[in-house]
Amino acid sequence: MKLIQEIPDRFWSLFRSVNRSAYIDALLKISEEYEYSNYFLSREMCIQLLSEHFAARRPVIWQDELEEEEDQLEPPATRVLNWLLKAGWLRKVDDYTTMTVNIIIPDYSAVMIESFSRLMNDGEDEAQVYIQNIYAILFSLKHDPRSGVSLLDTALVNTKKLNKSLQDMLHNMDKFFGKLLEQKDYASLLRDHLEGYVEEVVNKKYHILKTSDNFYLYKTDIKSWIASMREDLPWLTRLSGSGDTGEILAKLDQLERGFDDIEHRIANMDKEHSRYIKATVTRMGYLLNQEDDTKGLMIRLLNYLSRTGGTREELSAISGRMNLSLPNLISGDSLYKRRHTKTAFTEQLKDEEETPELSAEEILSLNKVKNRYSRQEIEAFISSRMKDGRMEVTADTVENDGDFQKLILAYDESTRKRSLYQVEDENAAPVTNGPYTYPGFVFVRRSRK
Template sequence: MANLFLEIPDSFWGLFRSRNRQVYIDALLQINEEYQYSNYYLSREICIQTLSDYFAKTRVVMVQDELEDELDMLEPLSTRILNWLLKAGWLRKVDDYHNMTVNIVIPDYAAVFVDAFTHLAGEDEDATQVYIQNVYAILFAFKNDPRCNISLLKTALINTRKLNKTLQDMLHNMDRFFASLLEQKNYGDLLREHLDGYVEEIVQKKYHILKTSDNFYLYKTDIKQWLSQMRQDTAWLERVCVRNKQLRGLDITPEDIISQLDLIDRGFDDIEHRIMNMDAEHTKYIRATVTRLNYLLNQDDNMKGMVIQVLNELSGSSDEELEQKLALTASKMNFSQFTVISDRSLYKRRKSRQDFAAELAPEEEMEELTRDEILQLNRMKNRYSRRQIRSFVLDRMVDGRYTVTSDTVSSLEDFEKLVLAYDDSVRKDSPYRVLDQEAPMVEHAGYRYPGLVFVRKE
């Protein structure tokens, strides 16, 4: 990198100071596209023709630059731009004496910046797909091709880190769409910003890459499986070390290979975490957009929207105007409206600390029955038929009412039937029910039970 810096002429940096820099950048992108199409050799005539075709469709306004003189200003637009790029060192002329032509090439240092311009212009949005496919192909070759060496693992690690960086950049750039939500003042502008901005730039070009059928998770499962297999196959690791020693003279150990595999594995865990964060940001943005759209659509009809407008108006007023506007607002307020005094009003009374503490108090755990108690209940339920249980209450009713007294229970059988009758009273098909009232406790013949009141259902 230091050598490339030494090759850069001082005039090269003038592009970033120039008021015509966007014109020069567009010209470089067009020349670079034609440069690749023509197998990296362009004549001066082809460069001029390419720029002429491009700028014929675009209106361009240029001012005199620091490297230009009066004669340069008289040249056609495409020739003038090409001459400036040659003088500044962004392009270089190479004489071909065999074919008697002059070729235009892009120097190595300029190619780095042109690639950056291409990336900023959004012309390589499929980078995430390229990186994951590269890692997939490299690990497959390393695992199955005996001629491969450990340098392939380093290449796979570089691609994994590039993919992580690409996803992180995507995540960091999503926050600018949240700021644009509040800048839109009407429904149409916000909807256009969402569809042309977020959906076009994030969902279709970036987020879409992670969610289609040919996405990250399609490759991730196989890659994780291969990494695990390679780390656990001791015999294979030894063969790789011997192969690299014999073919390329590389002195490596199984620990070196496992270390590289661990770094790739950790990189894929980071990728998955970043995708989860993108999912969360995507959900937050969609929810915020829907809320903002609903507010802009109903702010004149919605009470909260009207209150927000009033607060915004008051916050932007001076001290003198504020007193007048507050008085005017107070004179117009109507607290008798149902929307103000109902449970759905703007202000809800806070609960007391006692209520809050009661909600947080742990629930009392129900004491579990012992094995003997469960067996006794099962035997008791199966001992009597439903007709016997109901007859115990119905036969003692007077005018459709029966009150449990001390004469009700005189034996274990009576006590069990009383318990089962109470359990039967809560069923839908039960002919009677128990009144909801505080029943006094009754003690008789060694049994203690509540004085329930059974009444016949209508």
């Protein structure tokens, strides 16, 4: 008889009960003790076990639909045990020789409790167990004359389970990609990566593919055994019994195809693993540089405007402080770089020429310093330090990186005709101020004709 036909109707009420978590917790605790007591627990032992367990957790037990009024007056451990007995998750067996009432776990309930345990606890990785089972079974098939065709069926079952386990690992990768965008700072992202992905995936699951005791270590022997089994006619005849080896060869083909599928899934996991690592590094770089990088600041601004809608006052303030007409802000080249084809890359290697020296304009654009300060800020840097129309660059002129960058940009601006000032002596002696070294320029007002 199938186990599902033995399940009473009240059994399913656990899943809609308000005390669902307390009942599942109690079942797991009883099942844990059940294994160490020769699968035999008395009612008194169960109550004592649950009392000690609930004393530490202090769960709240609400009134349930299967409970009677006198049940609600009992302690939590007795109430939970009585409910599990009424619902059919546990069963009483009277032992008249010792005059005790024993509690047992029915077979159908044991299947569900095992599922709860797998959901609650992440123990030894199943993939490792399955590959070892397949290895041991095929070894016995090849070397033990007492082995039969049932072992080959067991190897096929383990191969399917190994494929399913690897497929589940692959499908669960998407939740880690989703968490990348949820982290708003570098520390949270690094903690989630180390305690989440590295601990749960790399150390517990991905290790089967990459450590010294990995899948490929077993795969080589298994595939060689399958090939030798196909060619061993005496072995095929003995295993088939009737002399018809077609069924055995078909199962060996299924086993080999299963291992080919495993290799494909592992290759896909390698790709997903590389994609995740690359995405994590990119996200970390963005979180570290979003305060200094032009692209990062633009993304933060656009995210803020899309979230709030942006009032007229905010848009006016933004337009007054940002020069959004710069080509490297609004052109697609600054946010997307077209990838060259393989042919273009090959031709570039053939016709490689010496890279010309960059001009001052190109150097400033590459360093992204020019876009950090507006023309008005640079002019204000010079004007605020002028006395009688002159500004002499001294050791006190530069106090931080911002002043140093503004001084460089100020000299670049002075070479243009539109500038309000010019440099009087371009060959001035250098000035050293801590880590900064720069020429001792003298800026004067430009005369207008």
